[in-house]
Amino acid sequence: MKNVFILSSAYEDISKVHEELASKLDFPSYYGGNLDALYDVLTEADEPVRIEISFEGEENPSMIHAMLDMINVIIQAQKENESLELVLKE
Numbered sequence: 679m680k681n682v683f684i685l686s687s688a689y690e691d692i693s694k695v696h697e698e699l700a701s702k703l704d705f706p707s708y709y710g711g712n713l714d715a716l717y718d719v720l721t722e723a724d725e726p727v728r729i730e731i732s733f734e735g736e737e738n739p740s741m742i743h744a745m746l747d748m749i750n751v752i753i754q755a756q757k758e759n760e761s762l763e764l765v766l767k768e
Contacts, residue, residue: 720755
């Protein structure tokens with residue numbers, strides 16, 4: 679199983695989160711670093727993937743909004759790929 683933990687307050691912007699996901703989850707080199715590309719790679723994953731996300735300490739409204747958009751995409755991908763797990767931490 680591939681695992682990644684994202685603490686949103688540790689990243690300056692959403693592009694850095696995409697970079698972290700790509701690195702930790704071994705996304706293909708053609709990964710576009712956007713929500714459509716994220717959906718595509720997550721629905722095509724052929725091994726179990728666990729993504730944990732925490733908003734602890736996050737104060738940037740634009741980052742919160744971007745992370746919520748990302749969470750929604752992960753939830754949609756989860757419906758297509760049952761080996762994908764999303765965990766939201768407090």
